[in-house]
Amino acid sequence: MNEPDSGGRRELRPSPVRRGGRALARKTRWGKLLEQRTLLLMSVPFVLWLIVFRYVPLWGWLIAFQHYRPGKRLLQQEWVGFDHFKFLFQDESFYLVMRNTLAMSLINLTLGFATAIMLAIMLNELRSAFFKRTVQTISYLPHFISWVVASSMIVNALSTDTSGIVNGLLLKVGLIREPILWLAEGKYFWGILGISEVWKNLGWNTIIYLAAITTIDPAQYEAAEIDGANRWQRMLYVTLPGLKPVIVILLILNLGNLLESGFEPQYLLGNGLTADYSENLDLFVLKYGIAMGNFSFATAAGMFKTVISVVLLFGANHIARKLGQPRLF
Amino acid sequence: MKIRTRSYMPFAMALVLASLLAGCAKDGGDSAPASDSAQAEASKPVTFTYFNAAVAGKDGNTNETVLGKLLEEQTGVNFKIEHLVGDLNTKLGVMVASGEYPDVVVPDSGIDKMLDAKAFIPLNDLIDRYAPNLKKLYAPYWDQMPSEDGNIYIIPFAASHGFVPDMYQPGAFYIQRGVLKEFGYPKVKTLDEYFDLIKRYKEKHPQINGGDTIGFETLTDDWRFFTLTNPAPNLNGLPNEGEVYVDKDTHLAYATGDKPFMKRWIRKLNEVNSQGLLDKESLVAKYDQYIAKLSTGRVLGFFDYGWQIIPAMQNLAQAGNDDRQFIGFPLVFDQGTKDQYLDPPTFATNRGIGITTSAKDPVRIIQYFDNMVKEENQKLLFWGEKGKTYEVGENGRFFRTEAQIKQAASPEFLQSYGFAYYSYYWPMGAGLYEDGNAYFPDRQPEVVEQSYTEGDKTILEAYGLKVFTDVYSPPETRKWYPVWSANKQQGSPEQVFEQKKTDLQRKAFPRLILASPDQFDAMWDEYVAAFNKLNVKSYENWANGVVQDRLDGKKR
Secondary structure: OOOOOEOOEOOOOOOOOOOOOOOOOOOOHHHHHHHOHHHHHHHHHHHHHHHHHHHHHHHHHHHHHEEOOOOOOHHHOEEOOOHHHHHHHHOOOHHHHHHHHHHHHHHHHHHHHHHHHHHHHHHHHOOOHHHHHHHHHHHHHHHHOOHHHHHHHHHHHOOOOOOOHHHHHHHHHOOOOOOOOHHHOHHHHHHHHHHHHHHHHHHHHHHHHHHHHHOOOHHHHHHHHHOOOOHHHHHHHHHHHHHHHHHHHHHHHHHHOOOOOOOHHHHHHOOHHHHHHHOOHHHHHHHHHHOOOOHHHHHHHHHHHHHHHHHHHHHHHHHHHHOOOOOOO | OOOOHHHHHHHHHHHHHHHHHHHHOOOOOOOOOOOOOOOOOOOOOEEEEEEEOOOOOOOEEHHHOHHHHHHHHHHOEEEEEEEOOOOHHHHHHHHHHHOOOOOEEEOHHHHHHHHHOOOEOOOHHHHHHHOHHHHHHOHHHHHHOOOOOOOOOOEOOOEEEOOOOOOOOOOEEEEEHHHHHHOOOOOOOEHHHHHHHHHHHHHHOOEEOOEEOEEEEOOOOHHHHHHHHOHHHHHOOOOOOOOEEEOOOOOOEEEOOOOHHHHHHHHHHHHHHHOOOEOHHHHOOOHHHHHHHHHOOOEEEEEEOHHHOHHHHHHHHHHOOHHHOEEEEOOEOOOOOOOOOOOOOOOOOOOOEEEEOOOOOHHHHHHHHHHHOOHHHHHHHHHOOEOOOEEEOOOOOEEOOHHHHHHHHOHHHHHHHOHHHHOOOOOOEEEEOOOOOEOOHHHOHHHHHHOOOHHHHHHHHHOOOOOHHHHOOOOOOOOOOOHHHOOOOOOOHHHHHHHHHHHHHHHHHHHHHHOOHHHHHHHHHHHHHHHHHOOHHHHHHHHHHHHHHHHOOOOO
C-alpha cells in the first residue's frame, strides 16, 4: 500500500485481497473479477435495469411484422410480413428523408466536435480561473433550455420584424439591403440548425474535453516547453494527442447515433417551405406511424434505425482498432 | 488510511436493491363491491373515476364544487375528475395496453383507438332500462348513435334542440375597425372590396403604433394550417367540410385541393403579396408570433376563427384602443353568393363520453347521467342557481347582472362553483330550452349584449347588427354534415391521403403565394399534377360512402 511517489502524484492500484479470501493471482480474468467484486455488485442494479428495460422489450419487434391493433392479444394479430418495411422504403420521400437525416447528423457531428474541442483548448490556455469559469457557465446554460423555448428564441431572432436581431445586425452593417426571411429557404435550414445546435450544446460538450485535458500529465507540457515549443506547438503536439483517446471514443459513440439527428429542432423550426430539407426520419415516423396509431410502422422504422446504428457502431470501432487507436471494445 | 468501505457497502447495496424491488411491486388492485340491486343502493355514496382527454384542467372531486354537491345530494354519486397531462395518444395507448381504464372516459380524438380496443361497454340496454330522460333528450339523434355493430358505445355531447349561433364567431375575414371608420363604414361583401380597403388604408397610414403597418396576416403553423386553406370553399359559398365539398343537389363529394376556387384564393394571396400587402413572415411564423403580431395592432386584416384568436383579442381589448380592434365579415368571391360560413346544426358522433369495461357499477353511472339531463338540472349546470348566478326577467327570459357576468368570468369561480367541470364533456343538450332560453349563457342575446363595450355598440349600430354573428346567413340543412367528423381507421388510406395532401399543400401553397405573378399558372399546374398523383379517387369514394350512409341514417 505504501507506493513510492512518482512525479508528485500518488497512484492507486487495487490491493490484493487480504481478509476473508485467498490471495488470487491478479492475472486471470476471474481473479480480476473477484477482486473487483464490490464494484461489480454496485453495477448489478443498473445491469438489471438495462436488461429489463432495454433488452427484454426487444421481443416486441414482432409488432413490426404485424398489422398491430391494440386490444387484441399479440399472437392474435394479423401478420403482414415485410409490408411495413416496404412502405418505408418505397415511399418516395424516404430517400429525401434519409438524406436530410444523414446530412443534419454529419453537420452536427463535425461542427459539434470542432467547436467543442477548440473551445476546450482555448479555455485551457486561460490563466484566470474566474474568467474561465464564467465563460464555461455562460456557455453551457443554453443546454438546459428546452428546445421549445430555444426554438421560440431562435425564430424571434431570425424574424424579419423589428425584433429580429440577425437581420437588424446585417442591415446595420450593410451586408444586406432587405431583411431575409431565413426560415423560408430550405437551403439555409441546415446551416441554421447547425448553428443552433452549436449554440445550445457547445458549453456542455466542452466539459468532457476540459476534463480530459486535465488528465494530461503536466510533465509533458514542461518537457515540451523546455524543448522550445511555443504555445501553438504545445497545443498541437501535447494537448491534441492527449485528447485523442477521448475524441476517438466519443466519435465512435456518436457515429453509432448517426441516424439520431434530433427531433425537436426539426419539428419546431421546420415548416412547409423548408420541409424538403428539414424533414428527417423521426418526423416521418411520427407523421405516418405514431400520429396515425400505426405502431407497427413506427416499430419497423425503429428496427431499421437500430440495425443501421449497430452496424455503424461496430464499423467505427473496427476501423479504430485497425488504425491502432483506442477504441470502445 | 484505508476507508472502511466493506462495512457499509453491503448495507448500501441492500438499500439499492430494496428500493428497486419496491418500485417494481404492483399496487394491489382495489376491489370495489359491485352493487347488485340498484334500488337498494341508490343513494349510497360512491365515487367513480372520470378521465377527460379533451382538455387540460384542475383535477378534483365533483362534490368539492357547488354543482357537484347538489348532484351528489340527488344521486349519491361523486366523480373523481382527472384531466389529460401530456400526449393524448401516449396516455390512451398506455390505458389500452394495460386494459385498465377509469370508470368513465372522454377520449376526444382518441376515440378510434378506444373503440378498436373495445374499451367501452354497450349502453343500449342500460339506457333503455335506467335512463328515460337521456333517451328523450337524444331521441332525434338516436339512429346516429350506434356503431356498425348496432351497439351504442359513446354518448355524444350536445344533443341540440333548436339552433342558436355560436357566440364565438366561426370563421370570418377580420378587419380593423379603424379602417372601416376611416372610409365611413362601407359594406364589405366581396374579397376584392376587402383588400381594396386594406390597400387604401395602408397607403394612408404606413405606420401604426411605431411599427410598419401589415396589410394581411395568415397562419400556417403545424396543425393550424387549415387557417390558410379553409377560406377557399367559404368564399365560394360552401361550408367548411375539410378535404372535400359536397354538392347539395347531387350529394357527390369532391376533393377541394385542386378546384378553381382554391386556385382563385391562392392567386388572390399571390396578388396581394406582390402588392406588398401580405406579411411574408406569416408563412413561416409560429402561432405565438402570430398572436403577438395581432396583439400589436399593426395588422389590418386576417382570416381566422374566434376561438383561435382569443389571446390576441383579449390583449387588444385591454389595450383599449377601439380602432385597433377587429370585426369579422363572411366574404365571398362574387356579389350575390350566399355565404355559408356558419356550420349547419350537427350532431358530432365522433366525440363523446363512454363507460368503460373497468366500470364497477355502470347502472349507477347511467342513472347519474339520466339525472343530469333532466331539464331543471341542465339549467342548473349551465346557468347555475337562480338569484345567485342568473336572474329571470318578467317574460321568463334568463339574464345575468353585470356582477354575475363578472363572477362567471373568473376562473376561480368557475372552478369552485363547478361550471369548469360541467360546462361540457357530459351527456347534455344544447340549443334552446323548452321555454326558449338559450342553453348556454354565452349564447343568450340578453347576456351577450351586456358585455359589449362602447366601441362594440358603435360599430354594431353602424352596420345594423344586434350581435356580431348577425353578419352571417343562416346555414342550410345538410344532413350529412360534416364529412370530416367520420371515423377513420388507424393507418387507413384515408388518413394517409390526408397526411400526404397536407404535406403537399404545406410545401406548395407558400411557394405559390411568394412566387411572382407571371409564374403562378405554371406552378399551379405543377401542384395539380402532384395532387393528382395522390389517391384522390379513393378518398372521394370513401367520402361519398360517408355521405350516402349518413343520408340513409346510418352512423359513420
